Amino acid sequence: MKILLVEDDADLREITTRSLEKERYVVSQAPDYMTALRKIEDYDYDCILLDIMLPDGSGLDLLDELHAMGKRTNVIILSAKDSLEDKVKGLDLGADDYLPKPYHLAELHARLKSLFRRNMREGERKVQYGNIEIMPDQFKVIIGGKEVELSRKEYDILFYFMARPGRLVNKSTLAEAVWGDHIDQVDNFDFIYAQIKNLRKHLKENGATPELKAVYGIGYKFVVE
Structure with a gap:
């Protein structure tokens, strides 16, 4: 499974990447909005782990871009901005799940496995x-x-x-x-x-x-x- 991790915190990005790679995922990284946008334009992913608050834009705008491109990619929002409004907006824009920071890596792995099982035949x-x-x-x-x-x-x-x-x-x-x-x-x-x-x-x-x-x-x- 190929994952794009969109996260501006370098330490968290590296820790999460190493943990995902141990679970045998193929992981690409994007530290900001523009890098993430270029990657989703050029490549396909099974899932995008998406921070909302990026230094040069909003992760919610990336969801809009995904929709405009017609790409049906699973998205899990990872954000410290844990307001109900952002959660609802993200889900309305097509996100599949929402995991607030700080999150446990074990829970992230469980959410990913659950998401991929739902994509398989009848779960x-x-x-x-x-x-x-x-x-x-x-x-x-x-x-x-x-x-x-x-x-x-x-x-x-x-x-x-x-x-x-x-x-x-x-x-x-x-x-x-x-x-x-x-x-x-x-x-x-x-x-x-x-x-x-x-x-x-x-x-x-x-x-x-x-x-x-x-x-x-x-x-x-x-x-x-």
């Missing part, structure tokens, strides 16, 4: 496609009833496609989602090809019914024939 704790099941809370992969060990990046790639069955995903989009912003600027995608090759091998050896198919010149599709 289930697992994602299933073909004979593959993933339990995101445990980072567990089961193929045909048997647990399979994958590397972190293999797991991240598989989870990304499991959440988008049958959808064509181009290489740069996959790279950004799994490795983070600016990875699309690398000279080649050999690192993706290597991970895809290893993942395909695991899927085939364990009898997975979905197949990760290459679409020449574009990217990949995860389909059951």
